[in-house]
Amino acid sequence: MMIPSVPHPLGDWVRQMIPIPELAFLANALICIIAICAVAIGSAPILIYMERKVCAHIQCRLGPMRLGYRGTLQTIADVMKLLFKEVYAPSGADKFVFYLAPMIVLVAPFLVLAMIPFDHNLQVSNLSVGIPFVIAVNGFGILAILIGGWASNNKYSLLGALRSGAQMISYEISFALVLLFVVMVSGSASLMEITLSQSGTILDWWIFKIPVLGFLAFIMFFISSIAELNRAPFDIAEAEQELTGGYHTEYNGTAFAMFYLAEYINLITISSLASTCFLGGFFPPLIGVEAVDTILLKVPGFLWFAGKVVLMIWAYMMVRWTFVRPRVDQLMALEWKFLLPFNLLLLALGAVYIAF
Numbered sequence: 253m254m255i256p257s258v259p260h261p262l263g264d265w266v267r268q269m270i271p272i273p274e275l276a277f278l279a280n281a282l283i284c285i286i287a288i289c290a291v292a293i294g295s296a297p298i299l300i301y302m303e304r305k306v307c308a309h310i311q312c313r314l315g316p317m318r319l320g321y322r323g324t325l326q327t328i329a330d331v332m333k334l335l336f337k338e339v340y341a342p343s344g345a346d347k348f349v350f351y352l353a354p355m356i357v358l359v360a361p362f363l364v365l366a367m368i369p370f371d372h373n374l375q376v377s378n379l380s381v382g383i384p385f386v387i388a389v390n391g392f393g394i395l396a397i398l399i400g401g402w403a404s405n406n407k408y409s410l411l412g413a414l415r416s417g418a419q420m421i422s423y424e425i426s427f428a429l430v431l432l433f434v435v436m437v438s439g440s441a442s443l444m445e446i447t448l449s450q451s452g453t454i455l456d457w458w459i460f461k462i463p464v465l466g467f468l469a470f471i472m473f474f475i476s477s478i479a480e481l482n483r484a485p486f487d488i489a490e491a492e493q494e495l496t497g498g499y500h501t502e503y504n505g506t507a508f509a510m511f512y513l514a515e516y517i518n519l520i521t522i523s524s525l526a527s528t529c530f531l532g533g534f535f536p537p538l539i540g541v542e543a544v545d546t547i548l549l550k551v552p553g554f555l556w557f558a559g560k561v562v563l564m565i566w567a568y569m570m571v572r573w574t575f576v577r578p579r580v581d582q583l584m585a586l587e588w589k590f591l592l593p594f595n596l597l598l599l600a601l602g603a604v605y606i607a608f
Contacts, residue, residue, distance in 0.1 A: 284376040296516040297327040306569045337505035344405040353400030354510035360392035361517040369444045371553040382443040401499035412498025422587045423479035429595040430473040434529045447533030457532040477522045485575040523564035
């Protein structure tokens with residue numbers, strides 16, 4: 253099946269320079285891969301530094317301050333340390349699966365980023381089934397965690413993997429239901445079409461467009477996505493005080509760095525999804541005043557999108573360092589006894605709103 257690409261001046265130039273369609277397609281695909289990798293991998297060290305500073309200020313301290321100006325080079329030093337560490341598997345581990353897991357965990361966020369419309373002509377692929385595709389590939393992360401914990405031949409890793417699998421599979425249902433709510437009210441499963449359905453003023457964003465229901469759907473998405481990200485307060489899978497690190501206890505060096513990197517790329521991915529589905533995507537926050545809106549429209553769409561993503565990332569970080577971790581039974585009860593019934597009700601109310 254041919255994957256429809258979004259027209260872009262660079263892509264058009266490549267197609268003009270390379271007359272053979274197949275080679276032009278491969279060249280454009282390579283450019284897209286490099287661009288997505290640059291955005292994701294280049295942003296991860298910045299987000300790690302940002303998280304350390306957010307955590308420090310919440311706890312009334314300074315955070316890293318030694319390397320570089322106000323500790324800006326600390327993350328680079330940590331990355332270099334991990335890259336040059338020896339990589340080895342514990343005795344009794346299934347080495348092939350053990351090293352396969354950190355590679356699989358990076359697949360899902362990169363595939364989802366390829367679906368995200370960063371601007372009118374900045375999207376790798378515009379699938380008409382974008383939301384179902386996102387829901388489907390999201391399972392790669394769960395698979396990687398399960399096989400990584402099992403292949404480690406460590407009871408703590410296995411326990412962490414099982415707890416993580418139970419948590420992520422459970423919250424995946426609510427996560428999918430909220431995204432289906434967005435598909436239903438927007439009338440399309442394409443992420444570009446969902447974004448275009450929010451053109452206009454800030455009141456046309458889906459968080460405000462449907463009174464009350466849009467805001468509640470955004471809150472449900474926010475809660476479910478925290479569990480999907482395995483971030484505190486829903487980091488039951490890692491829970492250092494209980495499981496000494498969880499499913500990646502036995503990982504070290506580059507293998508551990510891939511798990512660590514995947515966490516922050518997933519954070520970018522989920523924040524991009526939230527911005528696309530609820531916060532107007534790359535559209536500016538127009539307020540209906542011509543003088544102000546004219547100025548806002550002069551700012552490129554991808555900068556508005558980046559600002560919304562940073563705002564969402566900051567919100568996830570604030571929640572991580574503010575709330576306490578619940579018990580496993582409380583976490584699962586929140587999904588099955590509250591979030592799932594509420595999301596089903598939300599879906600029904602959304603259908604009634606659309607019908608009338």
